[in-house]
Amino acid sequence: MSPENNYDSFCSKGVFGFIMEDLLISAALQSNFYKKKLSNVNVREWSKIPLTTKQELRDADPYDLLGTAIQNIATYHETSGTTGKPSPSWFSFDDVDMEAKFTVESHLRLTEDDLVLNRFPFALAIPSFILYWACQLSRAAHIAASKSSLLTPHMRVIEIIERVQPTVITFIPAEAEIIGTLARSLNIPLPTKNLRCLVLGGEVVSPKRKKYIEALWGVPAFASFGSTETGGLFMTCHHGNYHMKNPIAKVEILDEEAQNVPLGEKGEFAISIAREGMPLLRYANGDMAEIREATSCTCGSSYPVLVHYGRKSDHIALKDRTLSLYELQDIVYSLPYVPMLWRAQVYPDQIKFHYQMFGMEKTEDMRLCLEGELRQHLGVDVSVNFTELVDEADLTSVPHYSKFHYVEHFTHVLV
Numbered sequence: 001m002s003p004e005n006n007y008d009s010f011c012s013k014g015v016f017g018f019i020m021e022d023l024l025i026s027a028a029l030q031s032n033f034y035k036k037k038l039s040n041v042n043v044r045e046w047s048k049i050p051l052t053t054k055q056e057l058r059d060a061d062p063y064d065l066l067g068t069a070i071q072n073i074a075t076y077h078e079t080s081g082t083t084g085k086p087s088p089s090w091f092s093f094d095d096v097d098m099e100a101k102f103t104v105e106s107h108l109r110l111t112e113d114d115l116v117l118n119r120f121p122f123a124l125a126i127p128s129f130i131l132y133w134a135c136q137l138s139r140a141a142h143i144a145a146s147k148s149s150l151l152t153p154h155m156r157v158i159e160i161i162e163r164v165q166p167t168v169i170t171f172i173p174a175e176a177e178i179i180g181t182l183a184r185s186l187n188i189p190l191p192t193k194n195l196r197c198l199v200l201g202g203e204v205v206s207p208k209r210k211k212y213i214e215a216l217w218g219v220p221a222f223a224s225f226g227s228t229e230t231g232g233l234f235m236t237c238h239h240g241n242y243h244m245k246n247p248i249a250k251v252e253i254l255d256e257e258a259q260n261v262p263l264g265e266k267g268e269f270a271i272s273i274a275r276e277g278m279p280l281l282r283y284a285n286g287d288m289a290e291i292r293e294a295t296s297c298t299c300g301s302s303y304p305v306l307v308h309y310g311r312k313s314d315h316i317a318l319k320d321r322t323l324s325l326y327e328l329q330d331i332v333y334s335l336p337y338v339p340m341l342w343r344a345q346v347y348p349d350q351i352k353f354h355y356q357m358f359g360m361e362k363t364e365d366m367r368l369c370l371e372g373e374l375r376q377h378l379g380v381d382v383s384v385n386f387t388e389l390v391d392e393a394d395l396t397s398v399p400h401y402s403k404f405h406y407v408e409h410f411t412h413v414l415v
């Protein structure tokens with residue numbers, strides 16, 4: 001039975017039963033990691049299957065996580081490791097086909113008429129590759145303009161966008177903000193000719209942030225949700241919601257006792273995915289999320305909606321409530337002045353906002369206005385200072401990283 005058929009037969013079992021649990025368990029048992037982890041577990045009872053943690057994946061031998069023979073593997077990836085030891089991730093050739101199909105069939109609707117400028121980093125992370133595979137499948141043209149390459153600084157990307165006028169640009173959301181702000185400051189009209197949409201991935205995108213980025217670029221933005229370990233999971237519909245339409249994934253939202261929370265309540269995200277290269281069972285990656293009825297979106301999809309609130313470690317404890325990164329974004333992107341880049345430093349007695357405005361005069365009145373607004377929204381002491389989170393001189397320069405020159409010519413004589 002194909003995963004699609006499994007999925008169809010399982011739809012009637014409710015929002016948490018997206019895929020036959022048997023399929024997930026048998027996929028997981030292909031890896032040595034799960035053979036060992038589940039050796040004394042009665043897998044017939046789903047709720048008795050222990051959660052898989054980020055730490056376990058970090059500590060595991062990458063080869064133990066393999067869900068298939070190495071001959072079937074197409075690519076190897078790792079998480080950035082910025083919050084600890086990196087986690088490995090394997091993608092089989094079948095996974096590659098599925099990722100491409102899933103992206104092409106989303107509301108993004110890539111076709112052979114598209115020219116995609118791919119600004120996702122092309123080193124270790126997965127989103128850049130997913131978009132590239134999707135371009136190959138849909139016969140869309142592709143430009144690799146990796147965020148992680150010295151060959152493509154911000155100004156170079158702007159030049160390429162102006163020169164070839166891509167129809168789709170993929171960005172980490174912060175890059176969409178930096179490059180969009182930079183283009184505006186250079187009086188480059190946005191949207192550029194032919195541009196029809198953006199694809200955002202790799203960071204939380206709250207509704208207000210999405211709206212801000214769409215206004216900056218003048219085109220709709222789709223967001224992609226997933227991770228290096230899981231691969232691409234869900235792509236937003238044209239109304240901006242993640243419908244849980246993934247034939248090989250099962251989502252659970254859990255409370256602190258690892259029990260499912262009711263629909264419409266926030267809890268810890270746990271994902272099971274029957275990915276051939278690296279299957280995962282009840283993987284709780286530290287993200288917070290919520291599932292809402294499909295009817296909470298008016299696009300017509302019958303699949304429930306996932307709201308992603310970001311990492312639990314990014315949550316801020318306020319006097320009367322806990323604020324997720326998603327909720328904090330909605331506050332920051334509704335302020336009278338939205339920065340190009342920002343960071344909140346949380347202290348026991350204060351939240352310090354570092355605000356990088358670019359191409360705009362910064363006044364004391366603006367700073368005081370922002371402090372007042374943020375204090376009102378958060379109900380705690382707030383300070384705002386204008387700063388350079390990224391080097392502004394670097395934004396407008398194009399360093400010449402090029403091939404090594406073996407021969408140099410000079411016009412002056414030496415003797």
Ligand SMILES: [Zn+2]
Binds near residue numbers: 238241300
């Ligand atoms: Zn929708």
